[in-house]
Amino acid sequence: MDSRPAVVVLLCLMGFTCAELVKFIDCGSTSGKVATVDINPCASQPCQLHRGDSYSVNVTFNSGVESQTSTAVVHGIVAGVPIPFAIPIVDGCKSGIQCPIQKQQTCHYQTALPVKAEYPAIKVVVEWELRDDNKQDLFCIKFPVQIV
Ligand SMILES: *[C@@H]1O[C@H](CO)[C@@H](O)[C@H](O)[C@H]1NC(C)=O
Numbered sequence: 001m002d003s004r005p006a007v008v009v010l011l012c013l014m015g016f017t018c019a020e021l022v023k024f025i026d027c028g029s030t031s032g033k034v035a036t037v038d039i040n041p042c043a044s045q046p047c048q049l050h051r052g053d054s055y056s057v058n059v060t061f062n063s064g065v066e067s068q069t070s071t072a073v074v075h076g077i078v079a080g081v082p083i084p085f086a087i088p089i090v091d092g093c094k095s096g097i098q099c100p101i102q103k104q105q106t107c108h109y110q111t112a113l114p115v116k117a118e119y120p121a122i123k124v125v126v127e128w129e130l131r132d133d134n135k136q137d138l139f140c141i142k143f144p145v146q147i148v
Contacts, residue, residue, distance in 0.1 A: 022047065024143040027127060031065040032138035035106075039113070046123065046144040054114040058096075059128070060106065061139045067101040067132035069093065072111070077125040077142075085126070088112060092130050092138075101132070109139075121147050 020042040026034060038058040039047050049055060070092030075082035089111055093099035096110035109130060123146050130138045 022143050024141040027140040027142045029137050029139040031132050031136040032061045032063045034139045035060040046146050048146050048148050049115045051115050052117045054112050057111050057113050059109040063101045063105050066103050069133055071131045073129045075127045119147050
């Protein structure tokens with residue numbers, strides 16, 4: 001009998017790394033194509049983000065262009081209104097991406113999403129963009145989260 005699946009479940013229950021693939025909507029990735037979005041930890045969806053905790057985000061995408069730079073822009077959409085959301089590092093080239101980005105390169109964008117204690121406990125749609133040299137989106141993804 002193969003006991004590996006049971007071991008994985010056990011490790012997850014113990015709080016070990018088990019990133020969840022997040023269901024997202026593509027909001028116009030014009031110069032790239034998104035493969036997967038992981039948020040860790042995220043046991044169920046929408047991801048529950050606890051105030052005061054930090055989460056790791058890992059977006060895997062394929063670039064359709066060459067670009068020297070990559071810059072993240074994050075918004076939280078509350079009641080239809082996009083509100084700028086501060087992340088510690090906006091430079092994608094300092095977030096796991098090897099720059100300059102080559103055409104057809106598979107990139108792993110990895111960064112931290114700190115959830116401040118003063119945020120309201122609401123459901124919010126996160127809109128995360130990564131812009132290339134020409135301010136085109138290497139990716140634009142949207143996913144709901146629940147702040148608790
Ligand atoms: C990010 O996701 C990709 C694709 O699932 C994976 O290959 C890579 O190891 C992940 N990186 C981290 C730090 O989890």
